[in-house]
Amino acid sequence: MRLVQVLVPDGNRESVIAALDEQGIDYAVFEETGRGEFEAMVQFPVPPTGVEPVLENLRSAGISESAYTIVLPTETVVSERIESLQALYPGNRVSREVLKANAQSLAPARSTYFAFIVLSTIIATGGLLLDSAATIIGAMVVAPLMGPAITASAGSVLADRELATRGITLQVVGLMLAIAVAAALGALLRGTVIVPPGTDIRTIPQVAERTSPDFLSLFIAFGSGIAGAISVSRGSGSTLVGVAIAVALIPPAATAGLGIAWGFPEVAASATVLVLVNLLSINLSALAIFWLSGYRPELTDQRASVRTAVLRRGAVLVIALVVLSVVLGLVTFASYQTTTFEHRATAETERFFDESSLSEYELESVAVAYDSQDIVLENDPTVTVIVGRSNATAVRPNLADRLDRHLEETTGENVGVRVGFVVAQESEPIPVTTESRWHSPLA
Structure with a gap:
């Protein structure tokens, strides 16, 4: 429930009370003596979804849009008319005024x-270099990216240009700052005792995860934006939802910065694409949820222009996502190809060494080097095999060539094969007797 307090201008007291009586709302009226242009203050309880339509009716009764109005959350209201009001205004969607206030509070001061x-970028960069998922999640708790995303979308549907501009500016500048901080930190740490020389960030799993964006990334970003918009429009807790939004933005931004610091343009480019896809998806989903939830500007004459502006902005976001989705589609297809080849090459290698003619060898391991970048650069995959043999087993000089031909015939790919041999030896067990067990070298 919400408790609404409104100052009534001179000459409108009767019409305001009549509007409240017409809707069956309990109210209390207090004389106003502080400001000359108001004659009374009216106070009444109403369900969250009823705040907006009730205030619109009061504006028709003479209360202006800029009138002194307070909306307070209340835990308990005892009244005979509450049940009928809850039936009239079901649901828990917050009012337009509350949404605007929530959006403003979610976007903190620029310095903060x-x-x-x-700080969140520093923590996330450290988590990437340490390959620590827990550290990266901790950084997301600090990141304040939910506020600007919600602010931009709320400002757009409510015709608040200042609010929308502030949200967009904070998002863009914030992510650019995150990339710059990660690049500076990476350049500072590279080659020190903290990050040993020769470290290849492309081999770190947490970094590699952000350099191969696919369509799953798109679904994650859409889910984060929808969750954020619903949590704000329903007045539920939004802190943990903000973590989900930050997860979609800060780690890939930090990855792009590390790619710049290490001089890997492909890492920086792929991570930047992931940042852009996530950013656009979050904003598009939040904008759609607010608009479909029925949020509109206060002034009726603004609604047509806002509808056009929202549709235009949505179209721009969709077109940008479609363009970037081409990259996601290529990466997804390339990932499918490499994974399929890896599984097939491993299975065929195991099958090759299962032949009776190679029974003197024991397959120890199979490693396939083939990723999305190899497909783009048209590099052939490499299969590295480790084979065990006894001392008495001679090494066949054409084993790698035979495996190469077998894999090319079965997979249809040009393959480079490397076979390493391990000579296996086992120690003979030494029998332990009672005498040897208790024999002392000092005896």
Whole structure:
């Protein structure tokens, strides 16, 4: 429930009370003596979804859009008319005024916002270099990226240009700052005792995860944006939802910065694509949820222009996502190809060494080097095989060539094969007797 307090302008007291009586709302009226242009203050309880339509009716009764209005959350209301009001206004969607206030509170002051962006990026960069998922999640708790995303979408549907511009600016500048901080930190740590020389960030699993964006990334970003919009529009807890939004943005931004620091343009480019896809998806989903939830500007004459602006902005976001989705589609297809080849090459290698003519060899391991970048650069896959043999077993000089031909015939790919041999030896067990067990070298 919400408790609404409104100052009534001179000459409108009767019409305001009549509007409340017409809707069956309990109210209390207090004389106003503080400001000359108001004659009374009216106070009444109403369900969350009823705040917006009730205030619109009061504006028709003479209360202006800029009138002094307070909306307070209440835990308990005892009234004979509450049940009928709850039936009239079901659901728990917050009012337009509350949404705007929530959006403004979610976007902190710039100094605070940028400070948290820097701190979360430092933590996330450290988590990437340490390959620590727990550290990266901790960084997401600090990141304040949910506020600007919600602010931009709420400002768009409510015709608040200042709010929308602030949200877009904070998002863009914040992510650019995150990339710059990660690049500076990576350049500072590279080659030190903290990050040993020769470290290849492309081999770190947490980094590699952000350099091969696919369509699953798109679904994650859409889910995060929808969850954020619903949590704000329903007045539920949004802190943990903000973590989900930050997960979709800060780690890939930090990865792009590390790619710049290490001089790997492919890492920086692929991570930047992931940042852009996630950013656009979150904004598009939040904008759609707010619009479909029925949020519109206060002034009726603004609604047509806002509808056009929302549709235009949505179209721009969709077109940008479609263009970037081409990259996601290529990466997804390439990932499918490499995974399929890896499984097939491994199975065929095991099958090759299962032949009776090669019974003197024991297959120890199979490693396939083939990823999305190899497909783009048209590099052939490489299969590295480790084979065990006894001392008495001679090495066949054409074993690698035979395996190469077998894999090319079965997979249809040009393959480079490397076979390593391990000579296996086992020690003879030494029998333990009672005498030898208790024999002392000092005796």
